[in-house]
Amino acid sequence: xxxxxxxxxxxxxxxxxxxxxxxxxxxxxxxxxxxxxxxxxxxxxxxxxxxxxxxxxxxxxxxxxxxxxxxxxxxxxxxxxxxxxxxxxxxxxxxxxxxxxxxxxxxxxxxxxxxxxxxxxxxxxxxxxxxxxxxxxxxxxxxxxxxxxxxxxxxxxxxxxxxxxxxxxxxxxxxxxxxxxxxxxxxxxxxxxxxxxxxxxxxxxxxxxxxxxxxxxxxxxxxxxxxxxxxxxxxxxxxxxxxxxxxxxxxxxxxxxxxxxxxxxxxxxxxxxxxxxxxxxxxxxxxxxxxxxxxxxxxxxxxxxxxxxxxxxx
Amino acid sequence: xxxxxxxxxxxxxxxxxxxxxxxxxxxxxxxxxxxxxxxxxxxxxxxxxxxxxxxxxxxxxxxxxxxxxxxxxxxxxxxxxxxxxxxxxxxxxxxxxxxxxxxxxxxxxxxxxxxxxxxxxxxxxxxxxxxxxxxxxxxxxxxxxxxxxxxxxxxxxxxxxxxxxxxxxxxxxxxxxxxxxxxxxxxxxxxxxxxxxxxxxxxxxxxxxxxxxxxxxxxxxxxxxxxxxxxxxxxxxxxxxxxxxxxxxxxxxxxxxxxxxxxxxxxxxxxxxxxxxxxxxxxxxxxxxxxxxxxxxxxxx
Numbered sequence: 334x335x336x337x338x339x340x341x342x343x344x345x346x347x348x349x350x351x352x353x354x355x356x357x358x359x360x361x362x363x364x365x366x367x368x369x370x371x372x373x374x375x376x377x378x379x380x381x382x383x384x385x386x387x388x389x390x391x392x393x394x395x396x397x398x399x400x401x402x403x404x405x406x407x408x409x410x411x412x413x414x415x416x417x418x419x420x421x422x423x424x425x426x427x428x429x430x431x432x433x434x435x436x437x438x439x440x441x442x443x444x445x446x447x448x449x450x451x452x453x454x455x456x457x458x459x460x461x462x463x464x465x466x467x468x469x470x471x472x473x474x475x476x477x478x479x480x481x482x483x484x485x486x487x488x489x490x491x492x493x494x495x496x497x498x499x500x501x502x503x504x505x506x507x508x509x510x511x512x513x514x515x516x517x518x519x520x521x522x523x524x525x526x527x528x529x530x531x532x533x534x535x536x537x538x539x540x541x542x543x544x545x546x547x548x549x550x551x552x553x554x555x556x557x558x559x560x561x562x563x564x565x566x567x568x569x570x571x572x573x574x575x576x577x578x579x580x581x582x583x584x585x586x587x588x589x590x591x592x593x594x595x596x597x598x599x600x601x602x603x604x605x606x607x608x609x610x611x612x613x614x615x616x617x618x619x620x621x622x623x624x625x626x627x628x629x630x631x632x633x634x635x636x637x638x639x640x641x642x643x644x645x646x647x
Numbered sequence: 648x649x650x651x652x653x654x655x656x657x658x659x660x661x662x663x664x665x666x667x668x669x670x671x672x673x674x675x676x677x678x679x680x681x682x683x684x685x686x687x688x689x690x691x692x693x694x695x696x697x698x699x700x701x702x703x704x705x706x707x708x709x710x711x712x713x714x715x716x717x718x719x720x721x722x723x724x725x726x727x728x729x730x731x732x733x734x735x736x737x738x739x740x741x742x743x744x745x746x747x748x749x750x751x752x753x754x755x756x757x758x759x760x761x762x763x764x765x766x767x768x769x770x771x772x773x774x775x776x777x778x779x780x781x782x783x784x785x786x787x788x789x790x791x792x793x794x795x796x797x798x799x800x801x802x803x804x805x806x807x808x809x810x811x812x813x814x815x816x817x818x819x820x821x822x823x824x825x826x827x828x829x830x831x832x833x834x835x836x837x838x839x840x841x842x843x844x845x846x847x848x849x850x851x852x853x854x855x856x857x858x859x860x861x862x863x864x865x866x867x868x869x870x871x872x873x874x875x876x877x878x879x880x881x882x883x884x885x886x887x888x889x890x891x892x893x894x895x896x897x898x899x900x901x902x903x904x905x906x907x908x909x910x911x912x913x914x915x916x917x918x919x920x921x922x923x924x925x926x927x928x929x930x931x932x933x934x935x936x937x938x939x940x941x942x943x944x945x946x947x948x
Contacts, residue, residue: 382750385750385754386753386754386941387750387753387754387941387942388942389942406941407756407758410754410755410756411756413754415750415751415754417747417750417751419747420747420748420750420751421746421747421748422748423666423670423748425669425670425673425674426666426669426670430666430669433662434662434665434666435662435751435755436662437661437662437665438662438663438752438755438756438757439755439756440756479751482751486756
């Protein structure tokens with residue numbers, strides 16, 4: 334038994350002369366929630382399609398729970414629940430029939446489905462829509478129904494490609510809560526999203542892809558530390574901002590100072606000890622400090638710091 | 648034995664077939680299609696009865712008349728099946744692709760074989776429903792006699808076989824082409840070729856050979872009966888051979904059979920060659936569709 338749910342090695346995908354994936358490598362341990370971020374056209378959906386056995390890689394390997402997706406696709410499909418970025422539904426089916434169809438397609442006996450489907454509908458807050466035609470559901474409800482469909486065979490791995498795209502804020506919050514619950518159930522989840530703050534709340538690791546190449550993979554905090562070697566300090570004073578700027582420029586580890594009204598934004602290369610020493614020096618110099626804080630970097634900052642913008646290239 | 652029956656039962660009750668039937672029968676289009684078909688066939692039957700009745704100058708219909716009416720009605724039915732089958736089958740995979748439901752289906756445990764064959768069977772099931780709904784029209788023919796139940800059964804078996812043939816081509820192109828419109832057009836093109844293309848090729852060869860004979864460079868008894876193979880794979884001629892077991896086909900290849908010697912088509916009638924040829928085509932089309940449905944295949948080495 335592999336400790337990794339996903340192992341990708343040298344994965345390439347070419348569409349004619351277009352190189353969608355240029356040999357990416359990463360692994361995801363079981364039980365991890367992995368945020369897959371990157372600009373449009375970077376290769377996220379292509380990677381996810383390969384993992385979902387819907388696309389053949391040009392080179393390299395992709396394994397799910399130790400099984401190669403090209404050699405054991407039937408076995409891999411038992412392990413995964415896939416939710417594509419764009420998907421349709423069978424309009425003429427009722428919600429209940431829709432889940433019965435997919436449950437049956439995964440070989441779940443009807444008796445088991447009868448018990449399972451109400452539980453799934455409850456999980457995605459659609460219990461009251463059991464007899465409604467899928468066509469009559471809102472976009473958010475369809476997204477949640479699709480998520481229930483992903484779970485119908487109790488997969489170990491969820492591949493969710495932009496699950497919150499096109500949803501209003503309330504529907505996004507509902508979706509996020511469901512995903513948190515799935516995380517607590519121990520599912521391995523690979524999720525891509527453009528709404529980065531949403532991911533930051535629930536992911537354990539991230540992978541940033543750009544132009545078909547992985548530019549960063551790992552724990553968010555580690556990547557943050559690697560990428561954000563320079564801290565940004567915000568110092569708010571009541572007066573003498575120009576004098577403080579001159580004073581700061583002479584201090585060690587200060588890389589640059591910019592005045593923004595009462596606040597000075599300081600690029601600082603020191604660690605916590607040096608940061609405390611700087612505050613002490615400012616106070617001893619007689620400056621009146623209203624606030625002194627390190628600006629928090631989030632997933633969006635990491636993403637912007639890593640990516641150069643734009644999608645894959647020819 | 649019971650295991651195979653169980654497996655067969657399980658296959659026919661598989662979720663893809665169940666879903667396809669539900670989706671198809673819940674649309675009003677199905678009801679309108681059935682109604683339009685019965686109206687078209689009813690009108691056609693009415694016109695045939697009137698024309699044949701008037702032209703024969705008889706006040707009462709007899710065996711000969713009912714035989715002609717049966718043949719004409721059967722040709723009309725074959726034409727309608729050829730017209731409907733591509734429309735009902737050429738979109739079954741491509742429309743799922745267009746509606747973005749195909750990828751969800753392909754990540755399930757259903758095999759490509761099950762998906763393709765289930766879709767074919769459900770489409771054919773609907774065409775069968777339509778054709779069987781038209782059975783009472785044939786009842787009129789039976790009123791006047793001259794047609795045996797065997798003939799009726801053989802014609803209906805031929806219809807069902809053709810549904811599978813047209814349907815398998817429709818499913819193949821539906822799998823190969825991303826757009827339903829393209830799949831429908833190409834399927835209609837193939838069906839048109841089966842009816843008209845094979846006939847045109849036959850005519851071209853026939854006129855070429857007869858000109859050659861008339862030019863005096865060839866023997867009057869030049870045997871070019873092989874061109875009949877083009878007619879044997881023509882649905883209309885194949886069906887006609889079900890009605891008439893005589894040697895009418897010999898005249899189609901200028902064969903002088905004064906000796907009474909038996910030729911290939913005396914042993915293998917058109918319909919049999921048709922069934923053999925298109926069984927192979929049908930299987931090839933389905934195998935190709937099954938192989939093309941899912942992009943990921945087992946790699947060697």
